[in-house]
Amino acid sequence: MIISIASGKGGTGKTTIATNMAFSLAQKDNCPACEQAGVQLLDCDVEEPNGYIFIKPKVELRETVFLDVPQIDEEKCTHCGECAKVCAYNAIFVADNKVILFPQLCHSCGGCSYFCPQNAISEVGHEIGEIAAGSAYGIEFAYGKLNIGEIVAPPLIKKLKERINEDKVVIIDAPPGTSCPVIEAVKGSDFCLLVTEPTPFGLNDLKLAVEMLKVLKVPFAVLINRWNEEYFEIDSYCNKENIPILIRIPLERKIAEVYSEGSLFSKELPEWQETFCKLFDSIVELSK
Amino acid sequence: MKIAISSTGNDLLSQVDPRFGRCQKFLIFDSETLGFEAVPNEAVNAAGGAGIKAAQLAVDNGAKVVITGSIGPNAFNVLSGAGVQVFAGATRNIQSAIDDYKAGKLQKVNQATNGPGARG
Amino acid sequence: MKELTVLSGKGGTGKTSLVGAFAVLAENKVMIDCDVDAADLHLILKPEVKETNDFYGLNEYLINRDICIECGKCEELCRFKAIDNFQIDVISCEGCGICFLACPVSAIETKGRICGQWFISKTKYGPLVHAKLGIAQENSGKLVAEVRKAAKKMAQKKGISLVITDGSPGIGCPVIASLSGTDLVLIVTEPTVSGVHDLERILDLCAHFKIKSLVCINKFDLNLKKTREIEELCKERKVEVAGKIDYDPIFTKALIKGMPVVEFSDGETSRRIKTLWENIYEKLNV
Numbered sequence: 047m048i049i050s051i052a053s054g055k056g057g058t059g060k061t062t063i064a065t066n067m068a069f070s071l072a073q074k075d076n077c078p079a080c081e082q083a084g085v086q087l088l089d090c091d092v093e094e095p096n097g098y099i100f101i102k103p104k105v106e107l108r109e110t111v112f113l114d115v116p117q118i119d120e121e122k123c124t125h126c127g128e129c130a131k132v133c134a135y136n137a138i139f140v141a142d143n144k145v146i147l148f149p150q151l152c153h154s155c156g157g158c159s160y161f162c163p164q165n166a167i168s169e170v171g172h173e174i175g176e177i178a179a180g181s182a183y184g185i186e187f188a189y190g191k192l193n194i195g196e197i198v199a200p201p202l203i204k205k206l207k208e209r210i211n212e213d214k215v216v217i218i219d220a221p222p223g224t225s226c227p228v229i230e231a232v233k234g235s236d237f238c239l240l241v242t243e244p245t246p247f248g249l250n251d252l253k254l255a256v257e258m259l260k261v262l263k264v265p266f267a268v269l270i271n272r273w274n275e276e277y278f279e280i281d282s283y284c285n286k287e288n289i290p291i292l293i294r295i296p297l298e299r300k301i302a303e304v305y306s307e308g309s310l311f312s313k314e315l316p317e318w319q320e321t322f323c324k325l326f327d328s329i330v331e332l333s334k
Numbered sequence: 335m336k337i338a339i340s341s342t343g344n345d346l347l348s349q350v351d352p353r354f355g356r357c358q359k360f361l362i363f364d365s366e367t368l369g370f371e372a373v374p375n376e377a378v379n380a381a382g383g384a385g386i387k388a389a390q391l392a393v394d395n396g397a398k399v400v401i402t403g404s405i406g407p408n409a410f411n412v413l414s415g416a417g418v419q420v421f422a423g424a425t426r427n428i429q430s431a432i433d434d435y436k437a438g439k440l441q442k443v444n445q446a447t448n449g450p451g452a453r454g
Numbered sequence: 455m456k457e458l459t460v461l462s463g464k465g466g467t468g469k470t471s472l473v474g475a476f477a478v479l480a481e482n483k484v485m486i487d488c489d490v491d492a493a494d495l496h497l498i499l500k501p502e503v504k505e506t507n508d509f510y511g512l513n514e515y516l517i518n519r520d521i522c523i524e525c526g527k528c529e530e531l532c533r534f535k536a537i538d539n540f541q542i543d544v545i546s547c548e549g550c551g552i553c554f555l556a557c558p559v560s561a562i563e564t565k566g567r568i569c570g571q572w573f574i575s576k577t578k579y580g581p582l583v584h585a586k587l588g589i590a591q592e593n594s595g596k597l598v599a600e601v602r603k604a605a606k607k608m609a610q611k612k613g614i615s616l617v618i619t620d621g622s623p624g625i626g627c628p629v630i631a632s633l634s635g636t637d638l639v640l641i642v643t644e645p646t647v648s649g650v651h652d653l654e655r656i657l658d659l660c661a662h663f664k665i666k667s668l669v670c671i672n673k674f675d676l677n678l679k680k681t682r683e684i685e686e687l688c689k690e691r692k693v694e695v696a697g698k699i700d701y702d703p704i705f706t707k708a709l710i711k712g713m714p715v716v717e718f719s720d721g722e723t724s725r726r727i728k729t730l731w732e733n734i735y736e737k738l739n740v
Contacts, residue, residue, distance in 0.1 A: 139393075141412070148386060
């Protein structure tokens, strides 16, 4: 069972929900079935991975992630320029006497080496980031971290998702937005929980996320975070679109403070654990 | 010698396109024959690395000098790597840019005139 | 011309609300919304769209089944696992075009794909250049670059001396595209562990590109210990804390009304935002 937690807009509390849900499900007394299956949490927000701040795992494994990028054998190269011509990302420049590569633009499609008439191109690893894995609170946790200055996040997310064990309860903390890294994180999920906040920003970005999930054909529902009784447009929209609102987490300074300290509010305020387990049950029900 | 000028149109009276990577066209001017040819810039809609692609186009057309408004680091680095001289700050039409170049009035670029490139 | 870019790393720190307030406070400027993934500035500035432009991304590819001989070459070569059963999945496809080039019978067709739109608009507070990226589309970095170019061109033409950019979240491609060539970055952060963490990442990024930055701590009274930690961090990095703003529900209230904070209220928070803006304006040296 793979559940991804996403939101059109950043800062709605995606990480808070993902971490607290993972924590609640992994506690033995709450849900023996989940505890037995095992809970995996993957922080796929590789540009700004924050999940580990709350889970505080003991990191047992670190792995540098490389992307295969071209390497030119100058002995064989005739500077014919074919590689630059086939590269859709313009990561190769060929002059009369040299080839200049831009590994940061490379998507590792392999076109240059495939089409090189001289067989002068091989591939070497270019470091784009790292994956760290460990465990805490009975959660098997892993996150990816993109190196500063790198721009291609999806390959790192793809690599991180190779750690998924579908027999477990897998929770994916997706990056914010609706562009390529989000798609990479969410695709293949059995269900997606969209976290939003009751403001016009929250609504606008929720609509974008809903459109995205319709394209991806992943079933979804909404969670309203920082709920206050001042803005009801999210309710009207969800009613109209027939989107279930599974739970509302109230705007409480206490929750914000626990968050600001880097702690899990379901741990500090244990009454919330049951809510998260119920949330999980409704998700299981809806994804059937 | 061939000079590639980033251009908004097809002739010497067209305005210089201030952008290098995403300029509309290149006017390839031959300083010996005084002939010229307009080449559409395939990089104008490139998803990324437009400067690199545009530089490739200029080099493939035999340019030894590039004249433009401003240029990013990737394009500048590959052009200088290929032995092409880059002049920036051209603003009016192509003819006056060529005249200014000949009169030594254009600034020769020693480093990129705008910020980081390499965007995806 | 000077350009201020407002970034935050993590979302929800109040970046767009502050940019909305600056739109009221700054004179003679162009506003840009570079948060093309989830563009929200228009909800505060209420633009009237004057000009719409299509934005093209990487090519789209399609297998013409009438020509296809089902040799499987394309599927074998595609590293993005986007081809299955002689069909190309547009979502997985990264537009490399190997299939198109390698097909022995030229059965693969290609066309440009419109993957977003960008707009030049009029608002009560001056011109706004903003964009909307299509769903499941990439290239937001390129769209950001295009939006910024259009805004700078307009500023030049109209003799406008200041451009204010609402930047993208994260540290990846769209952020780098919104940073390039900017004069000053304002980083809006909050006193939370995540806020501090992301602030460090953005400071690293600015240092990487050698761009001058200032920090604003929003909701500073939510956690005074973390606020002090941010101040220490900034001191260490020689970055000025240009302003501190209270954890004030007025942000949400103004948002629900669709108004810039400083127009909605003239209380303490609005005064603090004004002081912050004066400080930034001085540093911009317009």
